[in-house]
Amino acid sequence: MAREMMGIYVASATPFNASGEFDGKVLEQLMERNLSEKADGFFLGGSSAECFMLSHEERVAAFEVASQFKDKADLIAHVGSLSTWEAIDFAKEAKKLGFQHIAATPPLYYGFTSEEVANYYYDISKAVDMPLIVYNFPGNTKREFDLSDPVYQKMFTSSAIEGVKHTNQVVYQMERFMVLNPELKILNGFDETMVAGLALGAQGNIGSTFNCMLPHYRKIYDAFLAGQIDEAREMQHKANNIMAAFCKVGLIAAVKYVLQTQGIAAGDPRKPFVPLTAEAKAYVDKALAENLIM
Numbered sequence: 001m002a003r004e005m006m007g008i009y010v011a012s013a014t015p016f017n018a019s020g021e022f023d024g025k026v027l028e029q030l031m032e033r034n035l036s037e038k039a040d041g042f043f044l045g046g047s048s049a050e051c052f053m054l055s056h057e058e059r060v061a062a063f064e065v066a067s068q069f070k071d072k073a074d075l076i077a078h079v080g081s082l083s084t085w086e087a088i089d090f091a092k093e094a095k096k097l098g099f100q101h102i103a104a105t106p107p108l109y110y111g112f113t114s115e116e117v118a119n120y121y122y123d124i125s126k127a128v129d130m131p132l133i134v135y136n137f138p139g140n141t142k143r144e145f146d147l148s149d150p151v152y153q154k155m156f157t158s159s160a161i162e163g164v165k166h167t168n169q170v171v172y173q174m175e176r177f178m179v180l181n182p183e184l185k186i187l188n189g190f191d192e193t194m195v196a197g198l199a200l201g202a203q204g205n206i207g208s209t210f211n212c213m214l215p216h217y218r219k220i221y222d223a224f225l226a227g228q229i230d231e232a233r234e235m236q237h238k239a240n241n242i243m244a245a246f247c248k249v250g251l252i253a254a255v256k257y258v259l260q261t262q263g264i265a266a267g268d269p270r271k272p273f274v275p276l277t278a279e280a281k282a283y284v285d286k287a288l289a290e291n292l293i294m
Contacts, residue, residue: 005041005074005101005162005163005185005187005203005204006040006185006203006204007040007041007074007203007204007205007221008038008039008040008041008204008205008207008210008214008217008218008221009039009040009041009042009043009074009076009187009204009205009206009207009210010031010034010039010041010042010043010206010207010210010211010214011043011046011047011048011049011189011206011207011208011210011211012027012030012031012034012042012043012044012046012048012049012062012066012211013030013048013049013050013208013211013252013255013256013259013266014027014049014050014054014058014062015027015030015264015265015266015267016266016267016268016270017265017267018267020267020268020270022054022058022061022062023265023267024061024062024064024065026264026265026266026267027062027065027066028065028068029264030211030259030264030266031065031066031069031073033264034210034211034214035069035072035073037214037215037218038214038218039073039210039214040073040074040204041073041074041075041076041204042066042069042073042074042075042076043076043078043103043165043206044062044063044066044075044076044077044078044099045059045062045063045077045078045079045090046078046103046135046206047137047140047167047208048208048211048252048255049062049078050252050269050270050273051078051080052108053270054270056086056089056090059090060090060093063077063090063093063094063097063099064097066097066099067097067098067099070097070098070099070100074100074101075098075099075100075101076099076100076101076102076103076133076206077090077091077093077094077097077099077101077102077103078102078103078104078105078135079091079094079102079103079104079124080103080104080105080106080107080135081104081107082107082108082109082110083107084107084119084120084123084124087104087107087120087124088123088124088127088128090102091104091124091127091128091130092127092128095128095130101130101133101162101163102124102128102130102132102133103132103133103134103135103165104120104121104124104132104133104134104135105135105137105140105141105143106120106134106135106141106143106145107120108141108142108143112143114146114149114151114152115151117143118151118152118154118155121134121155121160121161122155122158122160125159125160125161126160131159131160131161131162132160132161132162133161133162133163133164133165133185133187134156134161134163134164134165135165135167135189136164136165136166136167136168136173136189137165137167137168137189138168139167139168140167145173147173147176147177147180153180156177156180156181156184157180157181161181161184162184162185163184163185163186163187164177164184164185164186164187165187165189165206166186166187166188166189166190166197166202167189167190167206168189168190169190169192169193171193171196171197171200174186174188174197174200174202175200175201178200178201185203185204186201186202186203187202187203187204187205187206188202188204188205188206189205189206189207190207191205191207191208191209191210191217191239191243192236192239192240192243194207194217194220194221194224194236194239195220195224195229195232195233195236198221198224198225199224205217205221208251208252208255209239209242209243209246209251209255211255211259212255212258212259212262212264213239213242213258213288213292213294215293215294216235216238216239216292216293216294217239219235219293220232220235220236220239223235235293238291238292238293239291241287241290241291242287242288242291242292244287245283245284245286245287246284246287248283249276249280249283249284250269250273250274250276250280252269252273253268253269253273253274253275253276253280254276254280254284256268256269256275257275257276257281257284258284258288261285
């Protein structure tokens with residue numbers, strides 16, 4: 001049975017070994033550590049996992065590793081794909097493995113109509129008899145959900161959709177989702193806007209840097225819930241200083257580098273990403289030393 005969807009969710013990275021192959025043992029180690037740091041859940045196979053650079057088999061293998069934690073944390077499987085057929089296949093695998101939730105980006109690359117996008121979500125939901133979390137990441141998908149479109153209004157108020165992973169710095173749109181359908185679960189997807197998202201009513205947060213600095217964000221989250229808004233805001237500023245450094249040198253490469261310094265052999269990001277230079281590592285180290293709260 002699905003838990004109440006709220007709290008801190010790690011957008012889990014995909015560890016690779018020295019040969020560039022998926023390393024399930026390291027993913028298990030990373031998830032164990034994040035659980036000890038009080039993660040409420042995990043988002044598997046998302047952007048932080050380099051999802052669209054993984055093979056179909058690797059994405060399923062990551063779901064299999066994560067499924068052992070289904071009784072300890074809330075699990076969300078990202079099943080998004082270019083084709084409805086493949087997305088349904090991922091969704092079936094996730095459901096079979098006991099994932100409590102599934103999420104999907106809209107279909108990419110082609111200029112699909114709103115009707116085609118809506119049918120993609122309806123078809124996935126119907127195929128597995130589960131509602132979806134819409135992974136709203138227009139910066140990467142190049143797909144904006146125009147909430148004045150009746151097709152999207154119908155979709156976001158249908159039983160096919162249970163929530164939105166709002167990876168969009170336009171927090172106004174987050175609030176519009178809530179107004180359109182107050183029953184939607186809203187998970188803020190930009191680490192940089194955690195406090196803003198919580199202030200607008202987001203139930204939880206899914207973040208890439210939670211892999212390597214979850215205790216910092218746990219303190220932000222707990223401070224906000226305790227009404228310590230000034231403290232939460234100050235810690236958010238520090239987190240954003242780190243995020244600015246990560247993004248300057250390459251977010252996924254930076255997360256993986258920091259994990260390696262913490263004893264998690266996450267490996268290098270998959271090409272065409274490149275690992276950090278010595279200069280970039282020193283820049284990240286300095287940002288962490290000056291801002292990270294552990």
